[in-house]
Amino acid sequence: MKPDDYAELRNLVRYDARRREFTASSCSGKHRFESFTQADRTIRRDLRKQARAYHCSDCHGYHVGGVANYRRKRLAREGKCA
Numbered sequence: 001m002k003p004d005d006y007a008e009l010r011n012l013v014r015y016d017a018r019r020r021e022f023t024a025s026s027c028s029g030k031h032r033f034e035s036f037t038q039a040d041r042t043i044r045r046d047l048r049k050q051a052r053a054y055h056c057s058d059c060h061g062y063h064v065g066g067v068a069n070y071r072r073k074r075l076a077r078e079g080k081c082a
């Protein structure tokens, strides 16, 4: 293989990993809301510190996600913890 082929293969692998991570973290197993207000209203007051409604760039709907979970994922992505 030429060096160019290796570069392209690496890009493909990276793209696939990112796509898989994105799909798994956005829509799978989550209820989709039509509006932010609708999603936000389903979060009980005592859960507000742990859960948050957010816009999903994948399905263009809204989901409710755990803040702690989001933070852990973000830190892991930034390489700050395992």
Ligand SMILES: [Zn+2]
Binding pocket: 026, 027, 032, 056, 057, 058, 059, 060, 061, 063
């Ligand atoms: Zn979604």
